[in-house]
Amino acid sequence: MRKPALLLVLWSALSGGALAATVPVSVDLDLDRRALSPDIFGVSGWPNFQQVAYPLVRWGGNSTTRYNWQADVHNTAGDWFFMNIPDGDGTPAASSFEAGIGAALAADAHPLVTLTTIGYIAKPVQQKRWGFSRIKYGPQLQDECSYFGNDPPTWCTADAGNGLCNPAQNQTQFCNSSGVIVNNDPLDTSDVATPQTMRNWVGHLQQTFGSAANGGVRNYALDNEPMLWNSTHRDVHPQPLTYDEIWQRTVAYASAVKAQDPAAQVFGPVTWGYCDLFGSAADNCVDGSDREAHEGKPFVKWYLGKVCEYQAQNGVRLVDVLDLHYYPQGQGVVDFSDPPNGSETATVSARRLRSLKELYDANWESESWVADLGNDPTWHYSRPNLIPRVRAWIDEECPGTRLAITEYNWGADNGASSALAQAEALAIFAREGVDAAARWVMPDSGSLVERAFRLYLDYDGQGSRVQGFSTRAISSDVDALGAYAVHAPGQRVMILLFNKATTSTTANLDLGTSLAGPWKLYRFSGTSDLAQVASGNINGSTIAVSNMPARSANLLVLPDADVIFADGFEP
Structure with a gap:
């Protein structure tokens, strides 16, 4: 009653x-x-699961694109002088990667592993190597030692350049008129990798941890932000990626994963942000000749259509989860150069909290350069409306595709408004039907943003979720x-x-x-x-x-x- x-x-x-x-x-x-997926409470990094039991952990980022799993060597790409860095003792068993996978599976968490699809992996050599040698390619605007000014550390390498040059000073054939080193040799740092290379890695993970259907790794991402390769990994892929190239790589690498472990879940195409929702790297952000050559469809919408078209023709679902990255672009909202508490002025804090509406509000105009793209009557570029927009594309082009936002950030670890924004973002993900999400990066232990995750994962200190x-x-x-x-x-x-x-x-x-x-x-x-x-x-x-x-x-x-x-x- x-x-x-x-x-x-x-x-x-x-x-x-x-x-x-x-x-x-x-x-x-x-x-x-809507059923709430626990995988939305994920992070990038290897946590202490006894402290916070994150249900999904992503191993990703620029340095994973050319990871050599057999030698445990990664390449820092444009983040740090295009440099190979050896880890552990050069064997898979001693790698922090496999230790992290084992800890995650033991805690009943779901690892999301980034596979390389760029066609290169770091050379299996247990020493530093770099993509733009000053000796080989001429003077450059900065090197690893000059980065530190007048007091460089003893471990820095003065020969490791940043790939940028002054045409007036560098008269070699490698320095173009735009001040960029070109025609370098990708094999300086990297070896050719194929879909079979990745299939072998999936097979190794099956042998080590079990198959996807039997408690092993089940989630694999098709690389990291490929539409930025011509910037982040330009030492091995200087040309901007197109619609067709990324689809060809999807077919080749996703097919290899599915052939090795049919129960594996493939995440793709792993966009970097707002622009590549609508166009390829070859386009001018949202539109260009590449998009026009593909029925004028936004890239992600077109990609979804290709996934279901392939499935209808071949009986194989290549991509199970639409994988997007998204960062609000308002000034000060996300600034990784800020101190740990970030910008918490009244103006920035209010802007940060309002920017959450970019995730779901069809009428909200971004308070950033995104608004300069204009309110086109078809796509309404200035109004992100991210989750409903892409869910509508899924419904139109490839029903049944799940949705992941595997990189995002709403402010520094110890900002009060950042922590509040993080907590509300998780509630928005639940309400709007996101299936998986991973903050970039895992918040520091004891930080304010960690509180936001504990609110959902351990609100009473007794494990209640x-x-x-x-x-x-x-x-x-x-x-x-x-x-x-x-x-x-x-x-x-x-x-x-x-x-x-x-x-x-x-x-x-x-x-x-x-x-x-x-x-x-x-x-x-x-x-x-x-x-x-x-x-x-x-x-x-x-x-x-x-x-x-x-x-x-x-x-x-x-x-x-x-x-x-x-x-x-x-x-």
Whole structure:
């Protein structure tokens, strides 16, 4: 029998009874239901799973593109003088890679392994090598030692150039009029690699850890940001990638993976950001001659069509998961050169929190250079609307494809607004139907952003997680208060509330159904660690969470409507 509505007011230890702005929130557990994938709470890097049990860990980034798995050597690419760096003792068994895979599988986490599709891997030599020798290719604007100024370390290599030259000073045939070293030899650092090379690696991982269907590695990404190879890996791939080339590489390498381990899940094409949603590296960001030669279709939309076209013709699903990278471009929102707390000015913090709407709001114009692309009537470039946009492309071109955002970042590890943005981004991923996600990079231990992950993965310190079905929750003022609901049938109802205001806020919740039993409230902010801050009992369909502190993330854990028939409920 439905109980009469009852308004319960929750006071945290921090509230002090102060007057707060009030935001109505309506919840409906029956609408917009989507199963929440735990893999959205992933990170890039090898964590201590005893500290935070991340369910997905990605091994990726520029330095993985030319990784030689047999010799345990990687190439730093354009991030650091195109240099080969040996790791471990030169064997797979001693590599940090295999140690990380083993730890992840032991913790029931899902590793996502980046395979090389560029056609080269680092030479199997246990010493540094570099792509642009100053002795071989002439003077360059910087080398590894000059990077450090007047006090270079003893380990630096003065011959390792950055591949950029001054045509007036470098009169060799290698320095072009644009000041770029050209016609270098890729074999200075790298050996040719083929799809069979990657098939052999998958086979080795099967032998070491088991097949995808038997507890081994099941997720493989088709390299890392190939549309940037002509920049990041220009010592071996100086030409910009086209629609056709990336598809040819997809067919060759994904086929090799599927032939070796049919249960493996392939992620592709691993875009770098906003531009290659719409065009290839050969195009001018969103449009160009390459796109026009492919029916004028945005690259990702075209790529999805090719995946299902191939499956219809060959009976093999080459790409199971659409893999995208996305970074908000607003000034100061993401700046890896900032100190650990990043930019937390009032202007940047507000911009950072508003930029979350780029993930889902069809009417929101990016507060960045993306707005300069214009509001084209067909594609609305200035309005990213990222997740609904690509989900619509999936529905149109290749239904059943899952969606991953395997690189993203909303600010530095110890920024208060960064941590709040991270926490809300995870709720958005759940609501909008993302299947896997990995922050770049794993947050530092004890950092504010780590709190955002703990809110979902261990909110009570006893391993309790936010899990179940994302359902409808509507805030009357999303710029002040983000509201999200997750329903674990027969167990609990979880309401996530993100106070983005710089003052305290009260949320008046209409739950749409009568609940009865104990509740608990958990919270973190820029000044307080994640902890339980209040508890009580509910007997009705409305409840108020009062005086949530400024810039705080709040999790209200309630009993499910049917939990009175179960024994021992603990929110």
